[in-house]
Amino acid sequence: EDQVTQSPEALRLQEGESSSLNCSYTVSGLRGLFWYRQDPGKGPEFLFTLYSAGEEKEKERLKATLTKKESFLHITAPKPEDSATYLCAGRGGATNKLIFGTGTLLAVQP
Amino acid sequence: DTGVSQDPRHKITKRGQNVTFRCDPISEHNRLYWYRQTLGQGPEFLTYFQNEAQLEKSRLLSDRFSAERPKGSFSTLEIQRTEQGDSAMYLCASSQTEYTEAFFGQGTRLTVV
Numbered sequence: 001e002d003q004v005t006q007s008p009e010a011l012r013l014q015e016g017e018s019s020s021l022n023c024s025y026t027v028s029g030l031r032g033l034f035w036y037r038q039d040p041g042k043g044p045e046f047l048f049t050l051y052s053a054g055e056e057k058e059k060e061r062l063k064a065t066l067t068k069k070e071s072f073l074h075i076t077a078p079k080p081e082d083s084a085t086y087l088c089a090g091r092g093g094a095t096n097k098l099i100f101g102t103g104t105l106l107a108v109q110p
Numbered sequence: 111d112t113g114v115s116q117d118p119r120h121k122i123t124k125r126g127q128n129v130t131f132r133c134d135p136i137s138e139h140n141r142l143y144w145y146r147q148t149l150g151q152g153p154e155f156l157t158y159f160q161n162e163a164q165l166e167k168s169r170l171l172s173d174r175f176s177a178e179r180p181k182g183s184f185s186t187l188e189i190q191r192t193e194q195g196d197s198a199m200y201l202c203a204s205s206q207t208e209y210t211e212a213f214f215g216q217g218t219r220l221t222v223v
Contacts, residue, residue: 004152031209043114043201043214044153087152095166096208097143100152 002027004090006101013078013108021073021104023088032091033071034098035064037084044087078108114215116202122221123192130188131218135204142185143212144177145201153201159185160208192222 005024013019025033032051036044048057050066057064061082063074073086085105089098115134123129135142140161145153156175157167161182174192179185189196199219203212 006152032211034211036214041217041219043116043203043216046211046213049211089152091209095158097155097158097166098153098203098212099155100145102150102152 004101010105016077018076023071025090027090027092030092034089036087080108083108116215120219128190133185133202139204141205143203147199194222197222
């Protein structure tokens, strides 16, 4: 069964303390690995798409990387406004639906 | 382009009542998805359209749930005879193709009392 697993479930950082979030996937015929940010009570906001192992994407303090088994979201020198839930999703299977992990709740303290 | 629009944003209903949600995708996006999300969980796939054709429906979706996308434009999701377990955030997303990123609306928060 296709599955996406994220770790840790929750992460608390001090402002400026860099870290990484992990997304492990077993999705048949993976056709893209997607990262989203979700604020409380709102819909997920698209961040990155990665299509092949070795690919990297960057946006401000965030960098996403992809291997054949997992993806990482690196957060460099985070700020309190980076606090949110970060969701990872793999697209694959017969109909290319997005399969989500349960997310990592990130809290950045000033 | 104003993004994916969902209506209503919040809905409180009594158990046993029927509810209908609407989703307007980004124009010219062929793919439209419905997801359900409960607190502390990731979005759970419900169903998916390519234009007006419903291509897949989750096995988790009971017969009380139905979705339509007439003319390949907006979509509606109806829940009949609501139960307390239906309380969740219902999310709609659209994408231009089957390979590109999906953009989500702000969701409809359903509370069944």
